[in-house]
Amino acid sequence: MASQTVPEALTAPTQTFDDAPPFPEDVPTAPLLRLSLARLLDRDTQEIDRFVRACEDLGFFYLDLTGPGDSLLADADQLFEVGSELFELPLEEKRKYDFMHKNSYFGYKGYGANVVDRSGNLDRNEFYNVSKDDILGISDPWPAPGVLDARRPLLKSFISSAHGIVTLVLELLNDHLKLPPKTLQDMHRLEGHSGDQVRFIKAPPQPRDDRRTALGEHTDFGSVTVLFNRLGGLQVLPPGRDAQWCYVKPLPNHAIINLGDAMVKFTNGLLRSNIHRVVAPPGQQADRTRYSLVYFNRPEDDVLLKRLDASDLIPPLDADEVEEEINSKDWIIRRALGHRIAIFGKEAFDYDRIKGTEDKSQRAYL
Ligand SMILES: O=C(O)CCC(=O)C(=O)O
Numbered sequence: 379m380a381s382q383t384v385p386e387a388l389t390a391p392t393q394t395f396d397d398a399p400p401f402p403e404d405v406p407t408a409p410l411l412r413l414s415l416a417r418l419l420d421r422d423t424q425e426i427d428r429f430v431r432a433c434e435d436l437g438f439f440y441l442d443l444t445g446p447g448d449s450l451l452a453d454a455d456q457l458f459e460v461g462s463e464l465f466e467l468p469l470e471e472k473r474k475y476d477f478m479h480k481n482s483y484f485g486y487k488g489y490g491a492n493v494v495d496r497s498g499n500l501d502r503n504e505f506y507n508v509s510k511d512d513i514l515g516i517s518d519p520w521p522a523p524g525v526l527d528a529r530r531p532l533l534k535s536f537i538s539s540a541h542g543i544v545t546l547v548l549e550l551l552n553d554h555l556k557l558p559p560k561t562l563q564d565m566h567r568l569e570g571h572s573g574d575q576v577r578f579i580k581a582p583p584q585p586r587d588d589r590r591t592a593l594g595e596h597t598d599f600g601s602v603t604v605l606f607n608r609l610g611g612l613q614v615l616p617p618g619r620d621a622q623w624c625y626v627k628p629l630p631n632h633a634i635i636n637l638g639d640a641m642v643k644f645t646n647g648l649l650r651s652n653i654h655r656v657v658a659p660p661g662q663q664a665d666r667t668r669y670s671l672v673y674f675n676r677p678e679d680d681v682l683l684k685r686l687d688a689s690d691l692i693p694p695l696d697a698d699e700v701e702e703e704i705n706s707k708d709w710i711i712r713r714a715l716g717h718r719i720a721i722f723g724k725e726a727f728d729y730d731r732i733k734g735t736e737d738k739s740q741r742a743y744l
């Protein structure tokens with residue numbers, strides 16, 4: 379089981395992000411495996427075995443991008459700068475790009491706009507979502523501030539490279555599951571219409587005597603997430619009845635990769651979409667502003683989120699189980715906007731209303 383694997387983060391190079399204080403040694407860290415992009419591209423069988431184990435046990439792993447992922451790392455570095463510039467804009471300006479009343483999760487979400495738990499506490503971060511389809515010119519463009527419009531070529535480059543990582547993950551899973559060739563890849567084409575997005579996130583330091591959850595616990599809504607962290611604060615809840623929240627230690631030159639709800643639905647829970655959240659960075663890092671950068675990949679808009687029946691490895695549904703008929707587009711909108719207090723008021727507290735795949739993903743361990 380994943381919680382018994384060696385925490386490979388401990389064998390990784392020491393953190394060298396800017397001048398940030400080090401990630402503390404005395405906090406619980408999550409047992410993510412550390413995989414190499416170069417070895418996966420070489421189809422190294424041991425690395426692929428570890429990859430499959432990571433996707434089934436924890437649904438989270440580190441991916442060392444050194445070498446074949448150098449340009450993605452360079453783009454991510456530049457986008458961290460863009461993110462800090464973006465959030466410097468005056469609040470009135472940023473608010474012009476909140477499109478929630480157009481039933482869209484693209485654009486800006488202000489600080490405290492989402493409920494983070496059943497008691498109604500509010501989030502402590504702001505973020506901005508940029509649509510892949512907009513940047514690739516295959517949908518109508520959303521209005522955007524100049525700082526983003528000026529960076530469309532950089533965003534395009536980042537999206538193409540991050541999507542390349544996603545396609546590799548899907549291809550390896552497709553092969554492992556013995557699905558007909560390209561089953562998963564064809565549901566996630568770069569040029570297909572989807573809710574794929576780049577997300578910039580900013581969480582300012584919290585008061586010392588009042589540090590709370592910045593981003594509430596959730597599973598990601600889509601298929602594959604490619605995440606870049608500089609400071610700690612991300613936590614996962616490993617499988618197991620008595621599991622405790624563990625930090626994911628950021629590693630230089632690595633992305634954090636995790637699977638989302640769609641992969642759980644396609645495989646009826648064989649693959650994991652692990653619960654995670656963001657709290658204040660640990661130790662001395664808590665006094666820093668935390669930025670993060672994410673590429674969220676989702677199935678194309680019209681893909682039905684149901685068990686795939688073309689693989690003997692995918693467990694059957696329970697005898698009395700009837701799957702909801704919902705396509706990817708509607709699923710993502712429901713999950714992404716469901717906790718917005720300005721839209722749903724008190725209903726935003728009701729976590730069961732817009733549940734992800736937590737139950738199915740956890741079921742083997744309950
Ligand atoms: O900021 C992070 O490290 C994680 C963010 C996250 O989980 C999300 O936006 O879904």
Ligand SMILES: [Fe+2]
Pocket residue numbers: 596597598654
């Ligand atoms: Fe997430």
